[in-house]
Amino acid sequence: MVTINDIARRAGVSRTTVSRFINESGYVSEKARENISRVIEATGYVPSEQAKSLRLKRTKVIGVVIPKISTETMSRVVNGMDEVLQQEGYQILLASSSLDKEKEIEQLKLLESRRVDGIILVATNREPELLEAVKNLSVPVVAVGQHLPDISSVVYNDYEAAKSLTKEILRAGHTKIGFIGVDEADYSVGVLRKKGFLDALKENGCSVESGWMQTASFSISAGEEAAARLLDQSKTLPTAVLAVTDRLAVGVMQTLRKEGFDLPGEMAVAGMGASDMSAYVTPALTTVDYYYEEAGKVSAGILLKAITGRAKKVEKSQMDYRLLKRDSLR
Amino acid sequence: MVTINDIARRAGVSRTTVSRFINESGYVSEKARENISRVIEATGYVPSEQAKSLRLKRTKVIGVVIPKISTETMSRVVNGMDEVLQQEGYQILLASSSLDKEKEIEQLKLLESRRVDGIILVATNREPELLEAVKNLSVPVVAVGQHLPDISSVVYNDYEAAKSLTKEILRAGHTKIGFIGVDEADYSVGVLRKKGFLDALKENGCSVESGWMQTASFSISAGEEAAARLLDQSKTLPTAVLAVTDRLAVGVMQTLRKEGFDLPGEMAVAGMGASDMSAYVTPALTTVDYYYEEAGKVSAGILLKAITGRAKKVEKSQMDYRLLKRDSLR
DNA sequence: CAAACATGTGTGATCGATTCCACAATGAAC
DNA sequence: GTTCATTGTGGAATCGATCACACATGTTTG
Numbered sequence: 001m002v003t004i005n006d007i008a009r010r011a012g013v014s015r016t017t018v019s020r021f022i023n024e025s026g027y028v029s030e031k032a033r034e035n036i037s038r039v040i041e042a043t044g045y046v047p048s049e050q051a052k053s054l055r056l057k058r059t060k061v062i063g064v065v066i067p068k069i070s071t072e073t074m075s076r077v078v079n080g081m082d083e084v085l086q087q088e089g090y091q092i093l094l095a096s097s098s099l100d101k102e103k104e105i106e107q108l109k110l111l112e113s114r115r116v117d118g119i120i121l122v123a124t125n126r127e128p129e130l131l132e133a134v135k136n137l138s139v140p141v142v143a144v145g146q147h148l149p150d151i152s153s154v155v156y157n158d159y160e161a162a163k164s165l166t167k168e169i170l171r172a173g174h175t176k177i178g179f180i181g182v183d184e185a186d187y188s189v190g191v192l193r194k195k196g197f198l199d200a201l202k203e204n205g206c207s208v209e210s211g212w213m214q215t216a217s218f219s220i221s222a223g224e225e226a227a228a229r230l231l232d233q234s235k236t237l238p239t240a241v242l243a244v245t246d247r248l249a250v251g252v253m254q255t256l257r258k259e260g261f262d263l264p265g266e267m268a269v270a271g272m273g274a275s276d277m278s279a280y281v282t283p284a285l286t287t288v289d290y291y292y293e294e295a296g297k298v299s300a301g302i303l304l305k306a307i308t309g310r311a312k313k314v315e316k317s318q319m320d321y322r323l324l325k326r327d328s329l330r
Numbered sequence: 331m332v333t334i335n336d337i338a339r340r341a342g343v344s345r346t347t348v349s350r351f352i353n354e355s356g357y358v359s360e361k362a363r364e365n366i367s368r369v370i371e372a373t374g375y376v377p378s379e380q381a382k383s384l385r386l387k388r389t390k391v392i393g394v395v396i397p398k399i400s401t402e403t404m405s406r407v408v409n410g411m412d413e414v415l416q417q418e419g420y421q422i423l424l425a426s427s428s429l430d431k432e433k434e435i436e437q438l439k440l441l442e443s444r445r446v447d448g449i450i451l452v453a454t455n456r457e458p459e460l461l462e463a464v465k466n467l468s469v470p471v472v473a474v475g476q477h478l479p480d481i482s483s484v485v486y487n488d489y490e491a492a493k494s495l496t497k498e499i500l501r502a503g504h505t506k507i508g509f510i511g512v513d514e515a516d517y518s519v520g521v522l523r524k525k526g527f528l529d530a531l532k533e534n535g536c537s538v539e540s541g542w543m544q545t546a547s548f549s550i551s552a553g554e555e556a557a558a559r560l561l562d563q564s565k566t567l568p569t570a571v572l573a574v575t576d577r578l579a580v581g582v583m584q585t586l587r588k589e590g591f592d593l594p595g596e597m598a599v600a601g602m603g604a605s606d607m608s609a610y611v612t613p614a615l616t617t618v619d620y621y622y623e624e625a626g627k628v629s630a631g632i633l634l635k636a637i638t639g640r641a642k643k644v645e646k647s648q649m650d651y652r653l654l655k656r657d658s659l660r
Numbered sequence: 661c662a663a664a665c666a667t668g669t670g671t672g673a674t675c676g677a678t679t680c681c682a683c684a685a686t687g688a689a690c
Numbered sequence: 691g692t693t694c695a696t697t698g699t700g701g702a703a704t705c706g707a708t709c710a711c712a713c714a715t716g717t718t719t720g
Contacts (some may be wrong), residue, residue, distance in 0.1 A: 001468055003706055014670045019708060027668045044466055049443040051706035054380055054675050070409035072402065079400035082426050094422045096412050113379040136374055138331055250610050277607035280580050333676055344700045349678060357698050381676035384705050
């Protein structure tokens with residue numbers, strides 16, 4: 001790999017002059033300019049951003065830790081980040097925790113060792129070990145999706161979103177509503193969405209049978225299985241089901257259809273997340289749009305402010321949401 | 331940020347000894363060990379991978395250039411890469427070209443300046459400028475999705491896949507088949523899939539009306555519009571439509587349904603790509619699975635072999651495919 | 661005419677690690 | 691009692707850039 005010294009030698013100047021030429025700082029004579037640019041052209045020299053980073057103590061790289069790469073939510077969030085970061089000359093170093101709590105912490109350490117200028121953590125839990133690890137980082141961090149204490153965070157309004165969606169279901173005349181949730185280790189999706197659901201019911205004086213509430217992981221097939229359990233364990237059947245993600249909702253619809261239910265006539269279904277497919281399944285899925293791209297942009301913006309020192313110590317931002325009422329809810 | 335020199339000073343040894351301790355190379359006395367590990371513990375020291383990279387001339391970072399982050403195909407491919415790369419201690423530096431040819435080249439240069447150990451390029455075109463740029467890189471490159479001359483590549487069997495899918499449609503009794511393609515700048519999707527389609531028809535003595543063949547971009551709505559044009563411009567209507575991506579196919583189905591067509595009775599539809607949603611739209615979409623995760627894994631594997639020097643100069647790999655026959659084709 | 665300024669260039673220190681080499685001390689082998 | 695491993699340590703060069711500073715020359719300015 002050709003270096004600045006090679007260029008200097010071949011152009012008959014010192015490396016300082018070459019540096020000045022490249023960075024357009026200080027004086028460089030016309031003659032030197034010509035020589036240098038000719039040599040650079042000939043050799044295809046590209047300055048080492050690496051060496052530069054070491055000297056300047058900044059890398060122009062942002063570490064992004066996400067639970068899983070191949071989910072629509074994540075790719076939309078990361079896309080939003082990239083749009084903002086690329087604008088400012090930053091690149092994204094991707095780290096997937098594969099939904100493993102220890103790996104998540106490991107990845108944070110790894111990013112720190114690479115001296116990234118900042119980290120965006122799309123967290124799925126709020127365990128003390130994770131908080132501890134984040135606190136010990138000597139790099140600005142922004143959390144997305146979970147509200148971490150003393151850390152800048154961008155969160156979705158999970159509680160209110162679930163609550164208004166549930167109210168929408170109630171408004172449609174349903175009083176017996178099933179619920180497909182996820183593990184409570186995921187505070188936002190597992191706890192807050194469930195709480196929003198239950199509070200909306202309580203406020204309207206509705207109650208739930210135990211069999212109506214099921215827990216699943218994040219896949220479509222988990223939704224299918226959870227729906228099967230719901231049907232199996234219910235003494236009386238609900239007339240609507242709220243699933244905390246669109247994928248779960250799609251799974252629920254699959255099972256219901258398989259069991260001969262007329263949708264949405266015999267059973268209404270609602271999801272959350274406004275996934276791509278939600279608009280194209282039949283019946284089109286009623287859901288909540290969380291503006292994921294925007295969340296990515298906002299988090300990147302907050303991080304950049306923190307990096308350039310133009311920020312309050314800790315910034316909290318809550319994303320807006322939007323109900324998408326479609327055919328699956330009547 | 332605490333450095334190896336700080337550790338050395340506070341532990342009362344030289345930085346050489348600290349380095350030996352960290353890398354478990356050479357001798358370090360029990361006493362020195364204790365001191366050093368105590369100081370490291372107390373300071374939370376993390377060695378700079380950056381400085382290490384400069385010295386060792388390797389970064390353990392792989393650059394990945396993709397056309398767009400928020401597409402299912404890309405996130406699946408990148409996911410596959412990450413699985414392999416993480417195993418070997420590599421991280422992914424993500425670069426999105428946003429479907430812009432110049433930016434694609436720019437990103438390659440940028441990755442080179444960061445001294446990544448290798449680059450995986452998910453290309454959408456084969457323009458001479460791109461080939462030139464790739465050739466000038468002094469970093470191992472693997473191309474995915476397009477067959478670039480003299481560059482290791484992992485390609486999908488686009489021609490055969492389109493051909494067998496078309497034959498499947500013919501086998502189902504259709505002889506008048508519409509086609510929704512994309513711009514020919516994308517050689518794999520634009521040219522090869524169309525060629526597969528046309529060759530299958532030719533071999534079976536079928537012909538196409540001009541209005542039956544439409545071109546669109548990659549979105550669902552582009553599929554909707556293309557289908558509308560197809561209906562509008564056809565003198566006699568086809569009985570089946572092949573779209574070169576699932577998203578286009580879903581768009582086609584939307585338009586057809588809106589126009590009152592019974593699916594698949596009055597019009598069969600097939601897509602390509604085995605997207606997540608393909609199984610859950612109604613009717614379930616017949617499509618071709620390209621094993622995207624696997625393509626990511628294979629490309630990462632080839633790149634790693636090239637980096638460690640255990641590779642043939644140029645390696646070409648063609649991915650397998652699999653027909654998924656579902657309800658949308660009768 | 662001396663001082664001040666503009667133009668142009670190079671030396672050497674620095675960023676934070678690794679590694680070659682020299683060198684000490686100790687004990688074992690011949 | 692040399693010689694030779696073994697154990698243990700640190701000095702200095704190195705990777706590829708930036709930058710403060712010294713220095714040289716030519717041109718203005720008072």
